[in-house]
Amino acid sequence: MEKRIALIEGDGIGPEILAEAVKVLRCIEERYGHHFTYVPVCAGGCAIDRYGTSLPKESLEACLDSDSVLLAAVGGPKWDGVDPSIRPEKALLAIRKELGLYANLRPARIFSQLKHASPLKESIVEKGIDFMVVRELIGGVYFGEKKTETVEGELRASDQMAYSEHEIRRIAHTAFQTARKRNGRVISVDKANVLDTSRLWRKVVHEVAQEYPDVSCTDMLVDNAAMQIVKDPSQFDVLVTENMFGDILSDEASMITGSIGLIPSASLGESRRGMYEPIHGSAPDIAGKNIANPIGMILSAGLMLKYAFDLDEEQKRIEDAVEQVLSDGYRCADIMEEGKTQLSCSEMGDQIVKTIRTMSR
Ligand SMILES: NC(=O)C1=CN([C@@H]2O[C@H](COP(=O)(O)OP(=O)(O)OC[C@H]3O[C@@H](n4cnc5c(N)ncnc54)[C@H](O)[C@@H]3O)[C@@H](O)[C@H]2O)C=CC1
Numbered sequence: 398m399e400k401r402i403a404l405i406e407g408d409g410i411g412p413e414i415l416a417e418a419v420k421v422l423r424c425i426e427e428r429y430g431h432h433f434t435y436v437p438v439c440a441g442g443c444a445i446d447r448y449g450t451s452l453p454k455e456s457l458e459a460c461l462d463s464d465s466v467l468l469a470a471v472g473g474p475k476w477d478g479v480d481p482s483i484r485p486e487k488a489l490l491a492i493r494k495e496l497g498l499y500a501n502l503r504p505a506r507i508f509s510q511l512k513h514a515s516p517l518k519e520s521i522v523e524k525g526i527d528f529m530v531v532r533e534l535i536g537g538v539y540f541g542e543k544k545t546e547t548v549e550g551e552l553r554a555s556d557q558m559a560y561s562e563h564e565i566r567r568i569a570h571t572a573f574q575t576a577r578k579r580n581g582r583v584i585s586v587d588k589a590n591v592l593d594t595s596r597l598w599r600k601v602v603h604e605v606a607q608e609y610p611d612v613s614c615t616d617m618l619v620d621n622a623a624m625q626i627v628k629d630p631s632q633f634d635v636l637v638t639e640n641m642f643g644d645i646l647s648d649e650a651s652m653i654t655g656s657i658g659l660i661p662s663a664s665l666g667e668s669r670r671g672m673y674e675p676i677h678g679s680a681p682d683i684a685g686k687n688i689a690n691p692i693g694m695i696l697s698a699g700l701m702l703k704y705a706f707d708l709d710e711e712q713k714r715i716e717d718a719v720e721q722v723l724s725d726g727y728r729c730a731d732i733m734e735e736g737k738t739q740l741s742c743s744e745m746g747d748q749i750v751k752t753i754r755t756m757s758r
Protein backbone atom coordinates (compact mmCIF):
# COMPACT_ATOMS: atom_id res chain seq x y z
CA MET A 398 0.00 0.00 0.00
CA GLU A 399 1.31 3.47 -0.96
CA LYS A 400 0.19 6.47 1.06
CA ARG A 401 1.28 10.07 1.59
CA ILE A 402 1.37 11.12 5.20
CA ALA A 403 1.76 14.79 6.12
CA LEU A 404 3.87 15.05 9.28
CA ILE A 405 3.48 18.10 11.51
CA GLU A 406 5.99 17.95 14.33
CA GLY A 407 5.16 21.45 15.59
CA ASP A 408 6.70 22.70 18.80
CA GLY A 409 7.91 21.70 22.28
CA ILE A 410 7.95 17.92 22.64
CA GLY A 411 6.38 17.62 19.16
CA PRO A 412 9.57 16.68 17.25
CA GLU A 413 10.61 14.19 19.96
CA ILE A 414 7.36 12.23 20.05
CA LEU A 415 6.69 12.37 16.30
CA ALA A 416 10.12 10.84 15.62
CA GLU A 417 9.08 7.83 17.72
CA ALA A 418 5.76 7.44 15.86
CA VAL A 419 7.62 7.51 12.53
CA LYS A 420 10.04 4.85 13.82
CA VAL A 421 7.03 2.65 14.56
CA LEU A 422 5.41 3.35 11.17
CA ARG A 423 8.66 2.47 9.37
CA CYS A 424 8.76 -0.81 11.26
CA ILE A 425 5.16 -1.53 10.19
CA GLU A 426 6.08 -0.72 6.56
CA GLU A 427 8.97 -3.14 6.73
CA ARG A 428 6.97 -5.96 8.31
CA TYR A 429 3.86 -5.64 6.18
CA GLY A 430 5.36 -4.48 2.86
CA HIS A 431 3.68 -1.07 2.76
CA HIS A 432 5.19 2.11 1.40
CA PHE A 433 4.42 5.38 3.11
CA THR A 434 5.77 8.70 1.84
CA TYR A 435 6.36 11.13 4.68
CA VAL A 436 5.90 14.80 3.86
CA PRO A 437 7.24 17.13 6.58
CA VAL A 438 4.89 20.08 7.01
CA CYS A 439 5.84 23.22 8.90
CA ALA A 440 3.05 24.61 11.11
CA GLY A 441 2.74 26.18 14.55
CA GLY A 442 5.28 28.28 16.42
CA CYS A 443 8.19 26.98 14.33
CA ALA A 444 6.41 28.29 11.21
CA ILE A 445 6.02 31.72 12.82
CA ASP A 446 9.79 31.77 13.40
CA ARG A 447 10.54 30.69 9.83
CA TYR A 448 7.77 32.28 7.76
CA GLY A 449 6.08 34.84 10.01
CA THR A 450 2.81 32.90 10.09
CA SER A 451 1.75 29.71 11.86
CA LEU A 452 0.17 28.15 8.77
CA PRO A 453 1.85 29.05 5.47
CA LYS A 454 -0.33 28.40 2.39
CA GLU A 455 2.04 25.63 1.26
CA SER A 456 1.62 23.83 4.58
CA LEU A 457 -2.16 23.75 4.31
CA GLU A 458 -1.88 22.61 0.68
CA ALA A 459 0.48 19.81 1.69
CA CYS A 460 -2.13 18.60 4.22
CA LEU A 461 -4.88 18.77 1.58
CA ASP A 462 -2.66 16.81 -0.86
CA SER A 463 -1.95 14.03 1.62
CA ASP A 464 -3.87 10.85 2.41
CA SER A 465 -3.60 11.59 6.11
CA VAL A 466 -2.11 14.05 8.56
CA LEU A 467 -0.17 13.09 11.67
CA LEU A 468 0.25 15.99 14.08
CA ALA A 469 2.27 16.11 17.31
CA ALA A 470 1.52 19.44 19.05
CA VAL A 471 1.87 23.17 18.53
CA GLY A 472 2.37 26.20 20.74
CA GLY A 473 4.43 27.34 23.67
CA PRO A 474 5.20 30.39 25.82
CA LYS A 475 7.65 31.72 23.23
CA TRP A 476 4.70 32.73 21.03
CA ASP A 477 2.32 33.95 23.75
CA GLY A 478 2.96 37.54 22.72
CA VAL A 479 2.31 37.19 18.97
CA ASP A 480 -0.73 38.65 17.28
CA PRO A 481 -3.70 36.33 18.03
CA SER A 482 -4.39 35.98 14.30
CA ILE A 483 -1.14 34.09 13.78
CA ARG A 484 -0.83 32.18 17.07
CA PRO A 485 0.47 28.58 16.76
CA GLU A 486 -2.89 27.19 17.90
CA LYS A 487 -4.59 29.07 15.02
CA ALA A 488 -2.77 26.75 12.61
CA LEU A 489 -4.26 23.71 14.27
CA LEU A 490 -7.76 25.21 14.30
CA ALA A 491 -7.41 26.20 10.63
CA ILE A 492 -6.25 22.73 9.53
CA ARG A 493 -9.15 21.10 11.38
CA LYS A 494 -11.60 23.56 9.79
CA GLU A 495 -10.16 23.39 6.25
CA LEU A 496 -10.12 19.60 6.31
CA GLY A 497 -13.68 19.54 7.67
CA LEU A 498 -12.68 17.45 10.69
CA TYR A 499 -15.80 17.86 12.79
CA ALA A 500 -15.44 14.74 14.94
CA ASN A 501 -12.63 14.22 17.42
CA LEU A 502 -12.59 10.76 18.97
CA ARG A 503 -10.64 10.65 22.22
CA PRO A 504 -10.61 7.27 23.96
CA ALA A 505 -10.25 7.11 27.72
CA ARG A 506 -9.23 3.54 28.46
CA ILE A 507 -6.99 2.37 31.24
CA PHE A 508 -4.38 -0.25 30.43
CA SER A 509 -4.69 -3.05 32.98
CA GLN A 510 -0.93 -2.69 33.58
CA LEU A 511 -1.40 0.93 34.68
CA LYS A 512 -4.08 0.62 37.34
CA HIS A 513 -1.66 1.95 39.94
CA ALA A 514 -0.83 4.99 37.81
CA SER A 515 -4.40 6.28 38.06
CA PRO A 516 -4.91 8.93 40.74
CA LEU A 517 -8.32 7.39 41.47
CA LYS A 518 -8.99 4.95 44.33
CA GLU A 519 -8.50 1.28 43.45
CA SER A 520 -12.19 0.56 44.13
CA ILE A 521 -13.18 3.04 41.42
CA VAL A 522 -10.56 1.90 38.90
CA GLU A 523 -11.59 -1.74 39.42
CA LYS A 524 -15.08 -0.94 38.10
CA GLY A 525 -13.46 -0.12 34.74
CA ILE A 526 -12.44 2.94 32.73
CA ASP A 527 -13.21 2.53 29.04
CA PHE A 528 -15.14 5.24 27.27
CA MET A 529 -14.96 7.38 24.18
CA VAL A 530 -15.20 11.14 24.22
CA VAL A 531 -16.77 12.27 20.94
CA ARG A 532 -15.92 15.94 20.75
CA GLU A 533 -17.34 18.35 18.18
CA LEU A 534 -14.23 19.94 16.67
CA ILE A 535 -14.95 22.78 14.26
CA GLY A 536 -17.77 24.74 15.86
CA GLY A 537 -18.59 26.50 19.09
CA VAL A 538 -16.69 29.16 20.92
CA TYR A 539 -13.26 28.34 19.43
CA PHE A 540 -14.56 29.43 16.04
CA GLY A 541 -17.05 32.17 16.92
CA GLU A 542 -16.51 35.87 16.37
CA LYS A 543 -13.92 37.36 18.71
CA LYS A 544 -13.81 40.97 19.77
CA THR A 545 -11.77 43.10 22.11
CA GLU A 546 -12.98 46.68 22.32
CA THR A 547 -13.05 49.64 24.65
CA VAL A 548 -16.46 50.13 26.24
CA GLU A 549 -17.04 52.96 28.68
CA GLY A 550 -13.34 53.45 29.23
CA GLU A 551 -12.37 49.84 29.84
CA LEU A 552 -11.45 46.87 27.68
CA ARG A 553 -14.17 44.35 26.99
CA ALA A 554 -13.61 41.05 25.21
CA SER A 555 -16.08 38.54 23.84
CA ASP A 556 -16.03 35.17 22.08
CA GLN A 557 -19.23 34.09 20.42
CA MET A 558 -20.41 30.52 20.93
CA ALA A 559 -22.68 29.35 18.13
CA TYR A 560 -23.95 26.04 16.75
CA SER A 561 -26.19 25.28 13.80
CA GLU A 562 -28.45 22.24 13.70
CA HIS A 563 -26.44 20.49 10.99
CA GLU A 564 -23.24 20.81 13.03
CA ILE A 565 -24.90 19.13 16.00
CA ARG A 566 -26.70 16.52 13.91
CA ARG A 567 -23.55 15.17 12.24
CA ILE A 568 -21.58 14.82 15.48
CA ALA A 569 -24.61 13.18 17.13
CA HIS A 570 -24.66 10.59 14.33
CA THR A 571 -20.95 9.96 14.95
CA ALA A 572 -21.68 9.40 18.64
CA PHE A 573 -24.58 7.00 18.07
CA GLN A 574 -22.67 5.07 15.42
CA THR A 575 -19.68 4.84 17.75
CA ALA A 576 -21.93 3.60 20.57
CA ARG A 577 -23.40 0.92 18.30
CA LYS A 578 -19.92 -0.56 17.91
CA ARG A 579 -19.34 -0.32 21.68
CA ASN A 580 -21.83 -0.83 24.51
CA GLY A 581 -24.79 1.11 23.09
CA ARG A 582 -24.89 3.99 25.59
CA VAL A 583 -24.57 7.68 24.77
CA ILE A 584 -24.35 10.40 27.40
CA SER A 585 -24.73 13.83 25.85
CA VAL A 586 -23.06 16.57 27.87
CA ASP A 587 -24.24 20.17 27.73
CA LYS A 588 -25.15 23.20 29.85
CA ALA A 589 -28.79 23.37 28.80
CA ASN A 590 -29.81 24.98 32.10
CA VAL A 591 -27.97 28.14 30.99
CA LEU A 592 -26.95 28.18 27.32
CA ASP A 593 -29.13 28.49 24.20
CA THR A 594 -26.49 26.55 22.21
CA SER A 595 -26.91 23.70 24.69
CA ARG A 596 -30.69 23.76 24.46
CA LEU A 597 -30.41 23.41 20.68
CA TRP A 598 -27.75 20.73 21.19
CA ARG A 599 -30.11 18.72 23.39
CA LYS A 600 -33.07 19.06 21.00
CA VAL A 601 -31.05 17.89 17.97
CA VAL A 602 -29.32 15.06 19.84
CA HIS A 603 -32.73 13.76 20.94
CA GLU A 604 -34.04 13.93 17.36
CA VAL A 605 -31.04 11.94 16.11
CA ALA A 606 -31.48 9.47 18.99
CA GLN A 607 -34.85 8.44 17.48
CA GLU A 608 -32.89 6.92 14.58
CA TYR A 609 -30.94 4.70 16.97
CA PRO A 610 -33.55 2.89 19.11
CA ASP A 611 -30.92 0.29 20.02
CA VAL A 612 -28.71 2.97 21.67
CA SER A 613 -29.64 4.61 24.96
CA CYS A 614 -29.31 8.38 25.22
CA THR A 615 -29.19 10.41 28.41
CA ASP A 616 -28.26 14.01 29.11
CA MET A 617 -25.81 15.27 31.70
CA LEU A 618 -24.89 18.83 32.59
CA VAL A 619 -21.21 19.54 32.04
CA ASP A 620 -20.38 20.53 35.63
CA ASN A 621 -21.89 17.28 36.86
CA ALA A 622 -20.07 15.35 34.09
CA ALA A 623 -16.73 16.73 35.28
CA MET A 624 -17.53 15.35 38.72
CA GLN A 625 -18.96 12.01 37.53
CA ILE A 626 -15.79 11.27 35.50
CA VAL A 627 -13.81 11.01 38.73
CA LYS A 628 -16.64 9.62 40.88
CA ASP A 629 -17.64 6.72 38.64
CA PRO A 630 -16.05 6.65 35.16
CA SER A 631 -17.50 3.16 34.54
CA GLN A 632 -20.92 4.73 33.84
CA PHE A 633 -19.64 6.23 30.56
CA ASP A 634 -19.55 4.43 27.23
CA VAL A 635 -19.75 7.27 24.68
CA LEU A 636 -19.69 10.87 25.93
CA VAL A 637 -20.64 13.35 23.21
CA THR A 638 -20.21 17.05 23.68
CA GLU A 639 -19.37 20.37 22.06
CA ASN A 640 -15.88 21.61 21.28
CA MET A 641 -14.70 23.36 24.45
CA PHE A 642 -16.45 21.05 26.92
CA GLY A 643 -14.88 18.10 25.06
CA ASP A 644 -11.44 19.69 25.13
CA ILE A 645 -11.61 20.11 28.90
CA LEU A 646 -13.36 16.85 29.83
CA SER A 647 -11.01 14.75 27.67
CA ASP A 648 -7.93 16.10 29.49
CA GLU A 649 -9.64 15.17 32.75
CA ALA A 650 -10.59 11.74 31.40
CA SER A 651 -7.02 11.12 30.23
CA MET A 652 -5.55 11.70 33.66
CA ILE A 653 -7.66 9.04 35.34
CA THR A 654 -6.04 6.51 32.97
CA GLY A 655 -2.60 7.44 34.33
CA SER A 656 -1.31 10.25 32.12
CA ILE A 657 -2.32 12.60 29.35
CA GLY A 658 0.75 11.30 27.49
CA LEU A 659 -0.99 7.99 26.78
CA ILE A 660 -4.09 9.10 24.90
CA PRO A 661 -4.36 9.23 21.11
CA SER A 662 -7.09 10.81 19.03
CA ALA A 663 -8.60 10.70 15.56
CA SER A 664 -10.03 13.85 14.00
CA LEU A 665 -12.44 12.84 11.25
CA GLY A 666 -14.76 14.39 8.68
CA GLU A 667 -16.67 13.32 5.57
CA SER A 668 -13.55 12.59 3.52
CA ARG A 669 -11.15 9.74 4.19
CA ARG A 670 -8.41 12.22 5.04
CA GLY A 671 -8.30 12.70 8.77
CA MET A 672 -5.80 14.07 11.22
CA TYR A 673 -4.36 11.96 14.02
CA GLU A 674 -3.01 13.67 17.11
CA PRO A 675 -2.31 12.93 20.75
CA ILE A 676 -4.68 14.89 22.97
CA HIS A 677 -1.99 16.74 24.88
CA GLY A 678 -0.17 19.92 23.96
CA SER A 679 3.49 20.73 23.33
CA ALA A 680 4.46 20.28 27.01
CA PRO A 681 7.05 23.09 27.06
CA ASP A 682 7.97 22.22 30.65
CA ILE A 683 9.57 18.94 29.53
CA ALA A 684 10.55 19.79 25.93
CA GLY A 685 14.08 18.98 24.75
CA LYS A 686 14.75 16.58 27.64
CA ASN A 687 13.84 13.30 25.90
CA ILE A 688 11.48 12.42 28.77
CA ALA A 689 8.05 12.88 27.15
CA ASN A 690 5.83 9.84 26.83
CA PRO A 691 5.44 9.05 23.11
CA ILE A 692 2.68 6.43 23.59
CA GLY A 693 -0.26 8.79 22.83
CA MET A 694 1.51 9.85 19.63
CA ILE A 695 2.35 6.26 18.64
CA LEU A 696 -1.22 5.09 19.29
CA SER A 697 -2.43 8.04 17.16
CA ALA A 698 -0.33 6.70 14.27
CA GLY A 699 -2.04 3.36 14.93
CA LEU A 700 -5.49 4.97 14.71
CA MET A 701 -4.41 6.49 11.39
CA LEU A 702 -3.59 3.04 10.00
CA LYS A 703 -7.01 1.79 11.08
CA TYR A 704 -9.30 4.67 10.16
CA ALA A 705 -7.51 6.18 7.15
CA PHE A 706 -5.98 3.10 5.53
CA ASP A 707 -8.13 0.20 6.82
CA LEU A 708 -5.01 -1.45 8.23
CA ASP A 709 -6.74 -2.95 11.27
CA GLU A 710 -4.20 -5.71 11.84
CA GLU A 711 -1.30 -3.26 11.77
CA GLN A 712 -3.09 -0.97 14.23
CA LYS A 713 -3.75 -3.90 16.53
CA ARG A 714 -0.08 -4.85 16.32
CA ILE A 715 0.94 -1.41 17.57
CA GLU A 716 -1.58 -1.49 20.42
CA ASP A 717 -0.53 -5.01 21.41
CA ALA A 718 3.13 -3.96 21.37
CA VAL A 719 2.39 -1.01 23.67
CA GLU A 720 0.57 -3.34 26.07
CA GLN A 721 3.44 -5.84 25.93
CA VAL A 722 6.02 -3.15 26.70
CA LEU A 723 3.93 -2.07 29.70
CA SER A 724 3.55 -5.70 30.81
CA ASP A 725 7.33 -6.07 30.54
CA GLY A 726 7.61 -3.30 33.12
CA TYR A 727 8.80 -0.39 30.99
CA ARG A 728 7.53 3.09 31.82
CA CYS A 729 8.20 6.72 30.90
CA ALA A 730 8.68 9.26 33.69
CA ASP A 731 5.01 10.33 33.79
CA ILE A 732 3.79 6.82 34.67
CA MET A 733 6.85 5.57 36.54
CA GLU A 734 6.25 3.35 39.58
CA GLU A 735 8.55 1.55 41.98
CA GLY A 736 10.03 -1.66 40.63
CA LYS A 737 9.61 -0.68 36.97
CA THR A 738 12.21 0.33 34.40
CA GLN A 739 12.18 3.97 33.39
CA LEU A 740 12.76 4.71 29.71
CA SER A 741 13.35 7.96 27.88
CA CYS A 742 11.07 9.03 25.05
CA SER A 743 13.35 7.56 22.36
CA GLU A 744 13.99 4.37 24.36
CA MET A 745 10.24 3.85 24.67
CA GLY A 746 9.92 4.17 20.87
CA ASP A 747 12.79 1.71 20.41
CA GLN A 748 11.25 -0.75 22.85
CA ILE A 749 7.89 -0.65 21.05
CA VAL A 750 9.62 -1.20 17.68
CA LYS A 751 11.66 -4.09 19.10
CA THR A 752 8.48 -5.65 20.46
CA ILE A 753 6.63 -5.31 17.12
CA ARG A 754 9.58 -7.03 15.42
CA THR A 755 9.57 -9.97 17.83
CA MET A 756 5.80 -10.53 17.86
CA SER A 757 4.67 -13.29 15.54
CA ARG A 758 2.14 -12.38 12.83
N1 LIG B 1 -3.02 19.76 20.01
C1 LIG B 1 -2.17 20.73 20.32
O1 LIG B 1 -1.27 21.05 19.57
C2 LIG B 1 -2.33 21.39 21.64
C3 LIG B 1 -1.50 22.42 21.95
N2 LIG B 1 -1.55 22.99 23.17
C4 LIG B 1 -0.55 24.04 23.43
O2 LIG B 1 0.53 23.43 24.13
C5 LIG B 1 1.15 24.40 24.98
C6 LIG B 1 1.28 23.85 26.40
O3 LIG B 1 -0.01 23.68 26.95
P1 LIG B 1 -0.29 23.06 28.39
O4 LIG B 1 -1.48 23.72 28.89
O5 LIG B 1 0.94 23.08 29.19
O6 LIG B 1 -0.74 21.55 28.09
P2 LIG B 1 0.13 20.27 27.75
O7 LIG B 1 -0.84 19.20 27.38
O8 LIG B 1 1.18 20.60 26.76
O9 LIG B 1 0.84 19.88 29.12
C7 LIG B 1 0.13 19.71 30.33
C8 LIG B 1 0.97 18.86 31.29
O10 LIG B 1 1.01 17.52 30.79
C9 LIG B 1 2.34 17.10 30.58
N3 LIG B 1 2.40 16.31 29.35
C10 LIG B 1 1.79 16.59 28.18
N4 LIG B 1 2.11 15.69 27.26
C11 LIG B 1 2.94 14.81 27.83
C12 LIG B 1 3.61 13.65 27.38
N5 LIG B 1 3.49 13.20 26.14
N6 LIG B 1 4.40 12.98 28.25
C13 LIG B 1 4.52 13.40 29.51
N7 LIG B 1 3.90 14.49 30.02
C14 LIG B 1 3.12 15.20 29.17
C15 LIG B 1 3.17 18.39 30.46
O11 LIG B 1 4.50 18.16 30.80
C16 LIG B 1 2.41 19.32 31.40
O12 LIG B 1 2.86 19.14 32.71
C17 LIG B 1 0.27 25.65 24.90
O13 LIG B 1 0.87 26.53 23.99
C18 LIG B 1 -1.03 25.14 24.34
O14 LIG B 1 -1.75 26.10 23.63
C19 LIG B 1 -2.39 22.54 24.15
C20 LIG B 1 -3.24 21.51 23.88
C21 LIG B 1 -3.32 20.89 22.59
Ligand SMILES: CC(C)CC(=O)C(=O)O
Binds near residue numbers: 486489490
Ligand atom coordinates in the same frame (compact mmCIF):
# COMPACT_ATOMS: atom_id res chain seq x y z
C1 LIG C 1 -4.75 23.99 21.27
C2 LIG C 1 -6.18 24.07 21.02
C3 LIG C 1 -6.52 24.74 19.73
C4 LIG C 1 -7.12 23.04 21.36
C5 LIG C 1 -6.79 21.99 22.33
O1 LIG C 1 -6.39 22.19 23.46
C6 LIG C 1 -7.03 20.63 21.91
O2 LIG C 1 -7.53 20.40 20.81
O3 LIG C 1 -6.75 19.72 22.71
Ligand SMILES: [Mg+2]
Binds near residue numbers: 644645648676677
Ligand atom coordinates in the same frame (compact mmCIF):
# COMPACT_ATOMS: atom_id res chain seq x y z
MG1 LIG D 1 -6.77 20.42 24.75
